[in-house]
Amino acid sequence: MRLLIDPPLDGATNMARDEALLQLHARGEAPATLRLYAWSPACLSLGRFQRAGEIDSVRCEHAGVTVVRRPSGGRALLHDHELTYALVTRVDAALGQGRVAQSYQRISAGLLAGLTRLGAEMKIAQACATANTKGAEQKSTIAACATPSAAKSSAACYDTAAAYELQVDGRKLVGSAQTRFEHALLQHGAIPLTPHAERLCALLRRPPADLEARMVTLEGALGRLPGSAELIEALVAGCAQTWRVPITHGVWAEHELALVEQLRTSKYAQDSWTWGRM
Secondary structure, three states, X not given: OEEEEOOOEOHHHHHHHHHHHHHHHHOOOOOOEEEEEOXXXXXXXXXXXXXXXXXXXXXXXXXXXXXXXXXXXXXXXXXXXXXXXXXXXXXXXXOOOOOXXXXXXXXXXXXXXXXXXXXXXXXXXXXXXXXXXXXXXXXOOOOEOOOHHHHHHOOEHHHOXXXXXXXXXXXEOOEEEEEEEOOEEXXXXXXXXXXXXXXXXXXXXXXXXXXXXXXXOHHHHHOOOOOHHHHHHHHHHHHHHHHXXXXXXXXXXXXXXXXXXXXXXXXXXXXXXXXXXX
């Protein structure tokens, strides 16, 4: 599996890079890839099916926070001081085979192994009685483990933990979402490093109550803030061991970056994509 470590990029470019990897891997034109990256400037991402009217665009602009819509489902995330992962693999590969929930669980096990190497005590959230998928094969997501009323009332991803997401003492640490295209899947998710619940709530029209009590950051889980190199090394080692696949450093190919630019320009930087679903 190829490892890509990207510098901080804007939201439209980050999402274009994730989708480009998904499309090209599905066509056999890119290898299975684990991508690790950050965001600059701060960005609020909407889920693929989420209504843009749930966020306050004026407050986002005043706060210097950009907005992008993800190719995956789920709810709003504020990406600022965090490490984000994106995994692309085939649905018939060991990690991706079976139901969406099964692949989600396998991927989360790798993240768990990596983060526990840093000293964090965490566990994988239990599955609900049923796991829903939204959309066709190309767009699959895991239903949140929450009451229907709670899931509908909040626009924030961290308000509830989905099945197989990572928790520390019942508080959500890693928020993830998965989407599928042809015979490949993309799962990406956020690992917040420092607190931002208050900032996120200020950007939502109907902020959830006590969001800070339901989410935790890596700094909060560890009692310290690991350096970037330490975090990446632990995460990659844990994933490689758990997924039983070698993960080696790689670089972007020219044809991959060409598709990234096309997707960024024609889709993720367009208001029609970001704000079209109000």
